[in-house]
Each structure stands twice: as C-alpha cells, then as structure tokens.
Amino acid sequence: MSEVIQEKAPSKQAASINIITQTGDGARPMTGNEAIARGAWEAGCKVAAAYPGTPSTEILENLAKYPSEDVHAQWSTNEKVALDVAYGASYGGVRAFCAMKHVGLNVAADALLTEAYIGVNGGLVLAVCDDPGIHSSQNEQDTRLFGKLANVPVLEPSDAQEAHDYTKWAFELSEKFDTPIIVRSTTRIAHTRSPVVVGEREQIEDRGFVDRPENVALPTTARARHPVVIEREKLMEEYFSKSSKVQWIKGRTDIGVITAGTSYSYVREVLPGVSVLKLPATFPLPRDIIREFCEAVDRVIIVEELEPFLETEISAMGYKVEGKVFFPRAGELSPELVHEGFAKAGLLKARKIETPIEINELVRPPVLCSGCPHTGGYMALRALDARVAGDIGCYTLAAMQPLQAMDTCVAMGSSIGTAIGLAKAGNETKPIVATIGDGTFLHGGITGLIDAVYNDADITVLLLNNSTTAMTGGQEHPGTGKTLRGEDTHAVNYADVCRAVGVKSLTEVDSYDLGALYQAIREATEYKGVSVVIANRPCVLDPVKIKGPAFQIRAEGCTACQSCMNLGCPALSWSDEMLEGHYKIKIDEASCIGCTLCVQICPSDCIRPAAELRAS
C-alpha cells in the first residue's frame, strides 16, 4: 500500500484561496485548452501543429501567443500533415506537439499507428479532444479505444489544472518510454475555465537527429519493433500503477467507484464519501492498483463517459463490476445523469425535478449568419432541385429548414467522392453537385477532385470560398495568405488548382449575385464531366465583421409570400401585420448587413435600403 496515496489535495484544492488571489505567475483562470497550451510551452515544446476543430481549436491559438523563438506553432492543411510535422520535429530531436479533435485522429491515424512502432526522439504529445454529446461534431467516437488500437498511452485529465500538468507529464513519459502520448480531453474540459497554477518553461536539450534502424518503417524493422511495443505496454502499466497521480480517495468500503477524466468531478459532486479510484491514464491500465482497489471494496462501479472501456477491461481481469447498466453509453455525462445512475444502483434517492412553470421551449437551432455568403449557393441549388453531396463547415446548416438544400454529409472532404459515387451509380435524374468550403477543400477535397477528373465523373463541384475556416471561429488556412501567427504567406489560388488537376469547365462568381450563381451552376451541371463553380465572398464574421447599409421592407408592398423567409436569414422575421392570413416580413436592421439576397428574391420588389425608406 506504500505507493497508494491518501487523498492529497485534489488539483482544484491546489489552487485554493491564497493562490487564487495571486496575480502574475501564480494561479490564473484558464480553459482546458489554454492549460494544455501552457503545459506544452512549459515542457519546452519547440514545434506544434494542428488543424482547427471544435473543441480543440484554441489549443494552438493559445500556443501561438507564446514567443515564436520558443515554439514554432502552425496551422497545417489537415490533421495528418499536422502529426507528420510534429513527428518530423520529434525525429529532429526536439519536443513536438499536435492537437486535433477526435475525428481529426481518424485522419492522422495512418501515421500514428506506425509511429507507435518507431518511437520518438524528442517527446511527442497529441492532445485529442473528444466531443461527448456531439456539441459540434459528426460523431462521438471514444479516443481511448484508439489508444488501445494504436498502442499509444492515453492520459485523461479531469480539469484545467490536470490538463496543464498531464501535458507536461506526457512529454516526460514520451521520452522515457519512447512512444507518442495522447492527452485525451473532452469538450467539457476544453471549455471550462478554472484556476491553474502554472510554472516556468523548461530548458530542454536538443537531441539532434539520431540514426536508428527503426526510423524507416519497413517490414523488417516493424517486425523487430512490435515485441518492443508490447513490452512497453507492460512497463507503462506497471509505471502507472505506482504513479503518484493515481488518486485513491478513501471512503466507505462497501462501494468503490473507478473513474477518470470529467466523470471524476461528477462522482465527487454527486456521491461524496465513497471510495474512489481516479486513474490518470486509461491506457495502458494500471492493473495492479485496480486489483488492489477491487479487493478493498465490496462493490465496484465504473463511471465513464461514452464506451464501456474501463468496464470491459476490468471485467476481463475477472472482477464483477457494474457501469453501463446504470450510466448511458451515448452522450455526455452530467451530474444529473450520474445521480440518476447511482439512484438506479440503489445508492441514492432519485431526484425529482419540479419546474416552477411549464415552458414551451423555443426551438433555436444554429443558423447561417445574416449575409452569410453560403446562403446564395444553397438557395440556387434549392431552386435547381439538385442532388447535393455536402461537406463539413458552417454550410452544413443548409441541410436544415428552410434551405434544406443538402442531401449528404459524412466527413471532411467527403463531398466530392460521394458525388462521384452518386454519379457512377447511374440512377440519379437530378444534377449531382458536391458543395465544399475552401478550408475543407484544402483539408481533404483536392484528392477527391483529382479522382473525379481521373475517372471522368459527371459532377459539379461548388466551391464555397469564404476565405477562412469559419465554423471553428475564423482560422487562417493555406488559402488565406496568412499563417497562424498572422505572417504573410502564399495564398492558394483555387482556379489554378482546378486547372492543374484537369478541370475543363470552371466559373468564378460572386456569392451575393443570385442570378449569376444560379446560371453558373445550371450551366455547370449541363456540362458533361467535372465542372467547378467557385463562389467567392468573405465570411461576414471573420477575419473582419462585415456590416453594410441595412435594408428594410416597405410594408405596403409586401405580399406576405414569405419567399425571403426561405433564406433562413436571422435578420428576417414576421412583422405584426398580416395579409390574407400570412404575416408580412420585417428586417432587424441591427443584424442586416446589406447582402441584398432577399432583395434579389422578393417577387414584389418591396425591399429597399432602410435609409431610403426613412427618407421617403
């Protein structure tokens, strides 16, 4: 029992009263993302790369706030390239870092699974942010399973302080055990602000490139390395069992809870007094300490978000444990759900929430902004009644009411490949259009376009170029002409790219010119073979907020046909006035940016500049 720690001050306590009030380099409020960035900087990281993706985006944005002499921080074209860049730096003998969202790891996985065999020179850490509850993603895959698949250790911080501490620790472990390390965060950690006690930057010795046979992944070297990887797993398992970061909170011995990550804070909130084993790493599992814990309590309950990962592993160790029978496997956990789970387990009384008053909750889904340049393209596609293969970005919102102009959306860059398949199926009567944003096109769309030309697919690609990575908050990318640190660089010319890969039908239009857009897409769809329409207009939010003279509706002229409402523009809503049983429309001038899309649609030509209407 010597290595089992009694409840030390949990990390939140470490940042207790006297430290919190300190300013300067004491405790400061940080989100999990800020804390991970700080941890990487303190660990002496020299090279960091990422592709933006909620909830991980702010990690690199924050790392880029540290001096460029300390750390080279860059946006990469996608997660695979980002990991390659970081891995290259590790080969070169410096500490390197890479951040991505959970689905980004799918893109980078090809490299990661082999890197686990090769090992590292400079420490290599990946921060991977899962999104339980699917706040802003297309699935809720569990990165812990990836750790197991790739044979890469997974650390699980439970708050911002641990996010900071574990990131630093991960660099040490990476070099000590010759492996990349994953720090698995979740949306809740990434976007929760709590005090973090920070430290100084370590001076790390530059190791330089080291010639090792395993540097080159070949069947012969890989065969030699696989047993090493398996041995490493065992060594790390033993190491984690003895780690002081394992927290065994002594409590009632009739109930013991094994948990990690955010779930730990819910357990402490909801069920105080029981024995808790909090694991700092969920792969490889510290089996010795788990065994000891399971022997010390009468009943073991596992609380974990998403997959029954701990539950399956610990069951396989021969212990009777309960977990997903009480707690949901889908979605994000919350104190309410954890309470409900413990209630089902007979440990708590079920809570009955009484609401003071029954409220009909307003449906308020996210929408495309007023003046969003994507709106026009989808309005044209809606009018054209096309079969639209969509992609990932703000414009995926066009799949919802009222535009409803998108039929499929899978993964970053999938639109073009999907469209090729739809065309090759040979049974579609509608014109087939792939829609893809500029950032997504660079990330994973170009290879699809090459494929389309190569295989002579009869499709149209609508490239929605708003000159930013909009969905994640306006990050630079290779098409914007700026780097992560705001330095000028070459901007990709999309028309050149299209021509270079062999696209013969190419049109560029203004996203705000509905007529031109409609005509361009219609002509493109009539072209036999691959046609590309590039619609250009900057995002209205980033990098600069765009505001033009607002428009207003001349109520006498409005026929309440609601044509403009099909845009889904948030500046448009019903006025109080009715015509033949339908509300007329009014414009919220504060949010109208003057894009004129509604003006172009209005059949009764009653939408005018607000200033003009006031003057008359």
Next chain:
Amino acid sequence: MNDAVKGPTNVLIVGVGGQGVIMVSKILARLSQLEGLQVKQSEVHGMAKRGGSVFSHIRFGDEVWSPTIPMGEADIVLGLEWAEGLRWLRYLKLDHGTFISDTKRIVPPFSCRDRTHHAHHGYAHHTVAEIIDQVPNAFAPDATGMALELGNERVANTILLGILSTVMDFPVESWLKVLPEFVPPKTVETNLKAFEAGRAWTKKDHDPDLHNGSLPVKPVQRMVRKVRLEITDEWCKSCDICVKMCPERCLALDERQIARLVNPDACTGCRVCEWLCPDFAIAVHVDAVPIESIAADTAAEVRA
C-alpha cells in the same frame, strides 16, 4: 438532496450567440476569484456562435467539483433574452432561486416557419406577468430599452449585472472595480451608468404588464387553407417563372411543359405565381375555412 451539504453558489447565464454571455460570465468568475473562492466556469461553443442558444455555468464556493450546474440547483438564472431565460427556468432552485431576464426578444427564423393561415409564432408565449406571478424572485426589466435610452444597446448586459449585484453578496466596490476591466475603455462611463441604472431599477415598483415579454399575438380565427390553382393550359408558354419563383417549390412543368401544382399540400396560396405569370395563365383560389376557434386557448396560452 445535495442542498444539505454546503454546496457552491450556482449562476447560469444564458442568451443568444453574440449577446455577450461569455463576457458576463467572465466578470462573475473574476468577482468570485477576488473573493478568494474556488470557481469553475463552463460553456460550450461551436455551433452556438451561429445564432444558437448559448449558456455558461458559473459555480463558486469553497469547493467546486462538477463544472456544470445540475438541473434545479441554480441559485440564479440570468437571461440576456426572454425566451432563453425561460428555457433555463427549469434549472432554477424552485423555492428560493432568483430569475433575472431581459424582456428583449430575438425571434429566430425557425419560429416563423408555419405557413398555415393565421399561424402564430413559435416564439415563447409566456408573459412577464405570468412569470412574475409564478416565480418567487423574478426580475424582468426591459434592459435593452433602458440601454437604448443610455445611448448604447450593448450596455443592456451591464444593466442586468446591476440588478444581479443587488441579489449577490459581493460588495458593490468589487463590481465597480471589475466592470471596467471587461468593457471597451471608451464605454466605461456608460457602463458604470448602466450598472447604476440596473441597481436603481430594483428599487422601483414595476407594472409587469407594461413590458410584455411575449409576442402580441391577437386571438384570431385559425383557418385551414383550401387552395385551388386554375391553370389555363393554352396560355402557359412554359417560361418556368412560376416554377422558379414559388417559395414552397410546389409547381413543376409536366411532360407537356405546362405548369402544374405537383405538391398541393405545400401550397400556401401566397399568389406569387398568379402575380408573376406574364400570361395570366394562373388564378389562385383560396378558400379559408375555420378549423378551430382558438380564441379560448389563445387567451390562456398567449394572453395577448
């Protein structure tokens, strides 16, 4: 229940993307920190930025575990928008929670979807009077209107903070110290005025009916529309204008290239096709038949 243990103070700040929910919650987090308290502030963004619902949980006290507030345990719900405030009301402590919400309405395009005759808004229908009647500690100022009087709509949040300051234990000096750290330097003076205006507002009596938080929906006869399109085939020259311009996409050209109503269920009888047809080939006949007398349930539901 958890309340038995001395738990943290829970404040839920809610609104619509772009309203400043995060800024307001940072001010509160800073105040808690100045008091030497443990604090966690949790938000979820991403999709929320696009005009969606935004919320931020702030919990402070001697010990804070979960970053989110369990339902029914918020000491204060602060709404920067009326329907958002109402949405999170179920998080409020039933007996002694405080509800503060601007009566400002931001109507999403989604609430204007119903195309039936005399359809009413999908916006929250509860009035200020109803809420004040049923929630023990409820404040429903027209903060945006007050802010406009001060010359800057953006200070509505600060007015709400002024009201919030009267129900929290932080000393006024702390508020006045923290506030300028978070607002643009040029607006410090207006913001301090707004803060005072918020505090002053709580000292006066207010007639809840004066600023109605729900939409002024009049009790009207709701109709089922029976739309009939009379298309004179001989006059139709297949120009496609009606097909392209129909807001509901319910027209199409048939095999003879003549306009046809192919999706009669979607037709709202808006007459756009009739007015736009250059050849007067379409006549729209709308017979609206009452389906329900909603005067009674509107009175209860809407209280216009």
